Amino acid sequence: MEINIPKTALVLLVGVSGSGKSSFAKKHFAKYEIVSSDTCRGIVSNDENDQTSSRDAFDLFHFIISMRLKNGLLTVADATNIQADARKKLLDIARSFHVLPVAIVFDMPQELCESRNAARTDRTLSAHVIRRQMQDFKRSSKSLKKEGFKKLYVFKSEGEVDAVTSIVREKLYNDKTELHGPFDIIGDVHGCYEELVALLQKLHYAIEPTADDGTNFGFKVSHPENRTVIFLGDLVDRGPASPAVLKLVMSMVRGGTALCVPGNHDMKLQKKLNGKTVQEKYGLAETLEQLEGESDAFKSDVKEFLYGLISHYVLDSGKLVVAHAGLKEEMQGRGSGAVRSFCLYGETTGETDEFGLPVRYNWASEYRGRAKVVYGHTPVISAQWLNNTIDIDTGCVFGGSLTALRYPEEELVSVKAQKIYCKPVKPIESIGFGTANALENEKAERGNALSSETETARANGDSHASITLQHQDDDVLDIKDVTGRRIVQTRLKNNILIREENSIAALEAMSRFAVNPKWLIYLPPTMSPSETSTLDDFLEYPLEAFAYYKNRGIRTIVCEEKHMGSRAVLIICRDERTAENRFGIADEGFGICYTRTGRNFFNDKEIEKAFLEKIRDALTRSGFWEKHDTDWVCLDTELMPWSAKAQSLIHDQYAATGSAALNALSEAEEVLRLTALRGIEGSRELLHTFLGKKESAEKFVSAYRTYCWEVSSVDDYKLAPFHILATEGSVHSDKNHQWHMEYIAEICRADSTLFKMTPYKIVHLEDESETNDAVTWWLDLTGKGGEGMVVKPYDFIAYGKDGSILQPAVKCRGKEYLRIIYGPEYCEKENLIRLKKRGLAKKRALAVQEFALGIEALERFVKKEPLRRIHESVFAVLATESEPTDPRL
Known part of the structure; x- marks a missing residue:
């Protein structure tokens, strides 16, 4: 015999003590599907037989059942349920969660129930208790059919109970989850x-x-x-x-x-x-x-x-x-x-x-x-x-x-x-x-831009014929969606934990400095450097970056020149109507350029407008809109010069350090030269030491000045795009990096005064000549003052031999650039020995998490999910950025 019940249901077991309800439940239902009143009594009193705790026990009993039904889980209420009032409480709970109720009734002979209870060692129930329960059961069971149970099964003998071979869980008629379109x-x-x-x-x-x-x-x-x-x-x-x-x-x-x-x-x-x-x-x-x-x-x-x-x-x-x-x-x-x-x-x-x-x-x-x-x-x-x-x-x-x-x-x-x-x-x-x-x-x-008003029409007196113009985007973000300890689900990396303290830091940054959240459909991830080099004179060297991917089963990589600028995310729409229709943003132009922490890149509105217009014009001239069948694009770029956004950092930190060092060391050099002329013991060795320090300071100043130039108009900027992140209907993480570089080259050719093409090489890691050539290229780049290169797997998203997602990119920086990061004398032997002990595990974990969150935000936007869902992922990127790590990495 089979019993058929809805897949999502509240199953009431009805019967006096000893009628076999609990044994039946354990045989046919999973452990957590059964909510037992006896167990609840034990939880609240440490004694399942303590009848004085029944009120608290049933409060817990009903609460657990409610939470399970809220989550759409089949739940079995294992209690006597012999009184109509007790069943009504459970039926009301089922109705409140729109779950179908089922009753399985154990109408067993009184003698059988008494004999079973007499044989129990875990509790003792007198015969008069069973008789009273039986009287209550007989009195209330007459109304069972009228109480609203979707299905009702009644067993009158042990044989009927034993004849049940299985319980079939039927899908509701509305469940067509197997149909995918x-x-x-x-x-x-x-x-x-x-x-x-x-x-x-x-x-x-x-x-x-x-x-x-x-x-x-x-x-x-x-x-x-x-x-x-x-x-x-x-x-x-x-x-x-x-x-x-x-x-x-x-x-x-x-x-x-x-x-x-x-x-x-x-x-x-x-x-x-x-x-x-x-x-x-x-x-x-x-x-x-x-x-x-x-x-x-x-x-x-x-x-x-x-x-x-x-x-x-x-x-x-x-x-x-x-x-x-x-x-x-x-x-x-x-x-x-x-x-x-x-x-x-x-x-x-x-x-x-x-x-x-x-x-x-x-x-x-x-x-x-x-x-x-x-x-x-x-x-x-x-x-x-x-x-x-x-x-x-x-x-x-x-x-x-x-x-x-x-x-x-x-x-x-x-x-x-x-x-x-x-x-x-x-x-x-x-x-x-x-x-x-x-x-x-x-x-x-009205330009189809009906996102900020509501109109009402009543058609022919029908109670539902009101014509409401809905907002294209939901305008209000709820602070509860982004505060506290949260878990964000992503396609690439399942659940990502966001700690409460990180959420607080992100909330401050977002609320005080960020651009309109509707523009923020993506924030870029942090990037981990390569493993520490085994070579004596280098902290970073390309061979370690190559080995990271090769050891994890990647055979082809892309090496791109790393521009020393500021990371900038660009949203460019074909026109202001697109910005309003697709992003829900009116009166803020057709696009924006923001930093990797969501702040507006430009303070000068006129320069920003001219800059965005040049980009849009280049996209139009290159035929970008038609080729990608889109009216908007999100680009990941590097905007130069570095000094345009890092001016205060350069002035207050790097320039101050360099100036103080050169002034002090020049005076020390002068004194030590006089001391040497007087023939004081050890002065020549000390002079040599300080001349080395002065040379290091001069290299430090020269290193950061390489990336700085005066900016007075839009013509002084250079933009190097490297990812076409998303267009209407598509997130381009499914394209390889060569695809991105080739399509970006078409945009760059449309305006060579603004755009800078990114030189790159495709390297097959099994080919030693290609890897040697890439190392030579890196040495040449860094020898001329370049920052270094970024090493990426050929595919935008790559997985290792164990199925885990790999670093989307690894940076390998040159000796002189690292002087800016670690200080003028970082490459001295004793300093390199200490720096080579740096740990990358946390940095790499954050890089993968932020990458997954960034792609998730883009995918949610392209799927036209609500602003709060997109913002959840973007906000999480900013939150993980507040996780303490060595900033020099």
Whole structure:
């Protein structure tokens, strides 16, 4: 015998002590699925038999059950549950978490229960306790069938219990997580048949007429790429051809090319066809009139089809949820009357507006779920994302358009309404709808930039026909999302711990100095140096960088010249409209340049504007927008001169050190020369020592001056891009570094006055001549005053032999540059011996973490996830930067 229960359920075991509940639970359920009242009594009192602690024990019992149900876990309530009041408490908990309740009842003979209790050694229950429990059980069990259990199983003998071989956990009807698409999700049709056909054809569906056999209703629909349509409900009412829409949709659902969830208009029609009394308002009367010409068999089919529609679907491993009016996270994948009601009608505040219509609560503004929720129900002028949700009911029946969201591509495809089929009560000019052309004019006049206002329209007295222009981006960031000890999940490195003290440091930097968070879609990672060189005269040398990758299974690397400038992230949009539409930023221009800690790079607005314009012009001249099919780009670059951003550092630290050293050593040299002329013992050796110190100080000053020059206009800057990080629809971490260099070269050639190409070499580590050539190249670069080079695996993201992610890049710096970092005399033998003991483990761990977080932020932005989700990853990069490490690394 098998018992079937929902995959997510609260299972109540009902029966007196000794009826076999706990033994049954241990046999058929996992350890943590069972919540035992006896165990809870032991936890709060150290004694499972202490009846005086029952109140506290059951408080804990109910709390644990609540937490498990909150997390969607099947839970077994192992208690006697013989009283109706006790069961009601558990049923209320199940309903509050929209979980289906199941009862397994052990109606065993009293003699059996008494004999089992008598044989127990862990506790003693007198016969009168069993008799009292049995009386309570018999009295309350009569109401079990009426208490609301989804399934009820009753065992009356040991044999029936022993006959249970397994418990089958059934998926709920709304669980379609095994379906991964691709999908075409279509908003409210409302009887607009011609527009539906046009939209399906625009999506490349083939609609072939066939004989109406009562199943396909005269349609055979297919797609060359086996895509599936998902209809978001409200197929009927208001429009001119509801029966035709029903025939097409029903044939697609039965033919396996579509799924459909119900809308409130569909359910109202179903009730009417089922003989219920409903008001024939808001388009229902027109639908019933259109159905008069259809056969009784068809109307019966419609009734059964609509009745069988599931409130919502959870798809693509839980990444996608579709429902007519949307769905809050805690209701997704659950089953209850409240869930179905929300899917059909949304949520109201209990108030009415000036038109006597319910005021709808904007649940999407507070949505924090990971699943994308696609819905309709509330017509909007244009579909826009809000907190990982999107409303795609663009009011076709009111003269707007019929819209589909292609998933996972996240592309919107629309067709215009042929006419206004239903005129709103409120004057059209104040609504924004009108004819399809009027709608387009409205959108054109306002540049489709409807992200900072809300307009409302009440259409024909329908309680859900308010037209709300949603914000494209959620504007408000919650401090609770970024403070305290947190764990950030990333695709590349799973869970990354952010400590509370690091969050505090990041919060101060972000709140006081950072640019508008909407621009911050990426912060670059720190970079680890190569292992310490074994050569006597070098702290860093290319061979150690090569060995790091070769020992981990990498065969090909890329060596790029390391420019001595300041790391700069650039966001460049094709125009200001793109900045507003895609980034949600108005009146801040078409782009930005910010530092690796999220601060605005430029203080002079005029220079910044001219600088960004030169970059945009170069992108345009190189054909970048067309080649990458994008209106924006995120670039990772080095901006020179170093002195442009590090002026205070140079003046206060390096120049001060160099000047003080040269002045003091020059005076010491003069004194020591006089001392030597007088023939004082040891003076010549001391003079030689101080001349060496002076030479080191001169090299120190020369080293940092190499990277400094006067900046008075935009023409004095040089920009060296090295990563095309992201464009619309793509994060380019899937491209190798040669791809990045080649496409960046095209941009550089479009403006050689601003852009500086980065010299690079592709090195096959098995080829000794190529590695020797790369070392010689590095020696030549550093010998001429260059900083050194960056060594990267050929692939943007590389994994070692053990499957772990490798360093995205390792820097190898030259002797004279390291003099700036470690001090004028760092290369003296005694200093090198000490410095070669430096440890890189922490630096490398941070570099990989920050790399994973940066890529995660970009991927979330490209997927159009909410600002808080993008900001979570960016903020985490800044937090890890506050982790104490040797700054010279």
